[in-house]
Amino acid sequence: MDVFEAIRWRRSVRNFSPQKIEHEKLLQILEAARIAPSSSNQQAWHFVVIDDPGIIEQIPKQVAMGTKAIIPWLKDAPVIIAGCYTKAMTHHIAKLFGHENHLVDISIAMTHIVLAATALNIGTCFVGWFNESKLKRLLNIPRKYKIAVLLALGYPADKSTDEGIGGIAPRSRKSLKEIVSYNKFGENF
Ligand SMILES: Cc1cc2nc3c(=O)[nH]c(=O)nc-3n(C[C@H](O)[C@H](O)[C@H](O)COP(=O)(O)O)c2cc1C
Incomplete structure (x- = not known):
């Protein structure tokens, strides 16, 4: 599957089969995060893989x-x-100029994970609705780290089709015309 196919085929999968994700595949997915780009190559991220059912x-x-x-x-x-x-220090410096590079970095790495998982027929769904301080406590996450997002992963319970992983129909999206400008915001699509 090439990257365009994975992008098109991905859906938020919220219905998982009990089938475990093979260790090698999980490593392949994590490798996709490891080699993701980050501002000043700081790699100031950490991925907590939660596989304990408890x-x-x-x-x-x-x-x-x-x-x-x-x-x-x-x-x-x-x-x-x-x-x-x-x-990292460079993130603090970037912030002085109004940039939130730390959030961009982790978002890119998580997207690598999603696309790698999709290419392996593993479904994913981001979860942003959580209480960060409670979750940090539950997972023993050190003070200096923040949790940007959770990502659920698993084989879809429902059969995948050409339309989408897990047989899920695509959700609607805005048109390019609505979200793209050329040269200056709002001009010349
Ligand atoms: C940062 C982020 C947070 C999200 N949080 C949740 C969530 O808490 N619960 C949930 O069911 N879906 C969550 N989603 C999934 C979105 O609802 C979903 O991506 C969107 O509706 C588009 O559908 P699709 O992923 O199937 O294309 C989140 C997605 C993102 C990117």
Whole structure:
């Protein structure tokens, strides 16, 4: 599968089969994060791979924001990766000029993970609805790190089709015309 196919085929998969993710495939996926670009090549990230069902079960119970029912499906994910970042000196300097490079870095690495997983027929879904301080405690994450996002991974429970991984239809997207300008914002699509 080439990168364009993976991009087109990816969906948020929230319905997982109990099939475990093979260790080699997990390593392949993590390697995709390891070699991702980062500002000044700082690699100021850490990926906590959660595969202990006891901990996975705790996540929707303890960390869902607001109602506990927001992410019940998360407990069936065989693996959850917590994408964590800290700020290197260059991130602090960039911030003086208004740049949030630390967030860009972790987002790129997590996207590498998603596309690598998709190419291996492994479904993913980002989860941003969590209480960060509770989750940090649950996962023993050191003070200087923050959790940018969680990513659930697993083989889809439903059969994949040409349309999408897990047989999921694409969600609508804005047109290019709505989101692209040439040279100056709002001009000349
Ligand atoms: C940063 C981020 C946070 C998200 N948080 C959640 C979440 O907490 N729960 C959830 O079910 N989906 C979550 N999603 C998935 C989005 O709802 C989904 O990507 C979007 O609806 C588009 O659907 P698609 O991924 O199938 O194309 C999140 C996605 C991103 C990028």
